[in-house]
Amino acid sequence: IAQMWVLVIIAGIGVVTLLLLLFAPHIRRYAAGAACRTASRLDGKTVLITGANTGIGKETALDLALRGARVIMACRDTEKGEEAAASIRAECPKAQVEVRELDLADTCSIRAFAQKFLREVHQLHILINNAGVMMCPYTKTVDGFEMHMGVNHLGHFLLTYLLVGLLKRSAPARIVVVSSLAHNFGWIRFHDLHSQGSYNSGLAYCQSKLANVLFARELARRLNGTDVTVNSVHPGTVNSDLTRHSTIMTILFSVFSVFLKTPREGAQTSIYCATAEELHSISGKHFSDCSPAFVAPQGRSSETARKLWDVSCEQLGIEWD
Ligand SMILES: NC(=O)C1=CN([C@@H]2O[C@H](COP(=O)(O)OP(=O)(O)OC[C@H]3O[C@@H](n4cnc5c(N)ncnc54)[C@H](OP(=O)(O)O)[C@@H]3O)[C@@H](O)[C@H]2O)C=CC1
Numbered sequence: 001i002a003q004m005w006v007l008v009i010i011a012g013i014g015v016v017t018l019l020l021l022l023f024a025p026h027i028r029r030y031a032a033g034a035a036c037r038t039a040s041r042l043d044g045k046t047v048l049i050t051g052a053n054t055g056i057g058k059e060t061a062l063d064l065a066l067r068g069a070r071v072i073m074a075c076r077d078t079e080k081g082e083e084a085a086a087s088i089r090a091e092c093p094k095a096q097v098e099v100r101e102l103d104l105a106d107t108c109s110i111r112a113f114a115q116k117f118l119r120e121v122h123q124l125h126i127l128i129n130n131a132g133v134m135m136c137p138y139t140k141t142v143d144g145f146e147m148h149m150g151v152n153h154l155g156h157f158l159l160t161y162l163l164v165g166l167l168k169r170s171a172p173a174r175i176v177v178v179s180s181l182a183h184n185f186g187w188i189r190f191h192d193l194h195s196q197g198s199y200n201s202g203l204a205y206c207q208s209k210l211a212n213v214l215f216a217r218e219l220a221r222r223l224n225g226t227d228v229t230v231n232s233v234h235p236g237t238v239n240s241d242l243t244r245h246s247t248i249m250t251i252l253f254s255v256f257s258v259f260l261k262t263p264r265e266g267a268q269t270s271i272y273c274a275t276a277e278e279l280h281s282i283s284g285k286h287f288s289d290c291s292p293a294f295v296a297p298q299g300r301s302s303e304t305a306r307k308l309w310d311v312s313c314e315q316l317g318i319e320w321d
């Protein structure tokens, strides 16, 4: 009987493998999701992308550079950034890409970055808040913020605050906030925003991605009439370095990689929101697979969005009306 079970298991694995191989092209096509079909050129436009040295950010940078934009890649590790820029130039010799140092886990770095940027770059048409950290062990940023909240939300909040004047002067301009489907599982824990009482790395990530959705909606409302639009994005489930802090997720993502998006596929919705002509006046919306997407009720609450805005300003020591 034991031998029979072994045979059944081997046959089962064989059948599953065969089916997977047979349907691999279909599975891949389905997993890839929607591609951005717009042919818009970006000659003469300046784009800033955070976390552009790898993953979705790097692929977004390559695509926008191919469209003729000057792409500024804001990276915390400029060596990694230069390697990414070199690989973009190898694919697109005419690419105007440059690397600048930005550590979103340090408000001094964000302020220094913005100061130099405003001195040296005189226009900004597209800002893509892409950088992110997921499920890291409990860590604080230089300013004492919990890492997910500090980098994914507060760091980008401060960066956008410092650059919004330039975006307005360069209008029409767009801001793309890379959030996630994970916002569905998040709650803004105003009583313990920095998880000092209790910490769960998954929930901390979800909270920060919900903060991204709320920030995009509230900023869109405040920028109404300025010709600067803001939309948030879920890129899909993408096989990137994002899982680096979780061994289980890293193993699962590589084993099931055929079912996941590649970083290039994951960049499509960011590219769509940054370039699609039909979105020129669309603001405060959430997109996935280059289409409008569902937002969880907690991501649609104007009250929570306003409260988060006020708390974020307070924590960063800024006034932003
Ligand atoms: N991959 C996925 O399945 C999904 C991703 N997303 C979102 O997409 C975005 C991009 O993720 P993805 O490309 O997958 O992940 P990667 O880990 O490949 O890229 C993340 C980028 O963020 C940068 N980064 C992290 N911390 C900081 C910091 N303190 N200062 C500046 N840059 C920083 C990283 O730099 P470095 O390499 O130096 O660490 C890297 O360039 C994230 O916001 C993520 O939340 C949303 C849903 C699903």
Ligand SMILES: CC1=C(/C=C/C(C)=C/C=C/C(C)=C/C=O)C(C)(C)CCC1
Binding pocket: 134, 179, 180, 181, 182, 236, 237, 252, 253, 256, 259
């Ligand atoms: C359940 C399951 C999977 C799906 C995981 C998903 C859907 C992860 C989504 C992550 C997100 C959205 C991260 C960033 O924001 C895998 C890996 C295919 C392996 C098989 C089990």
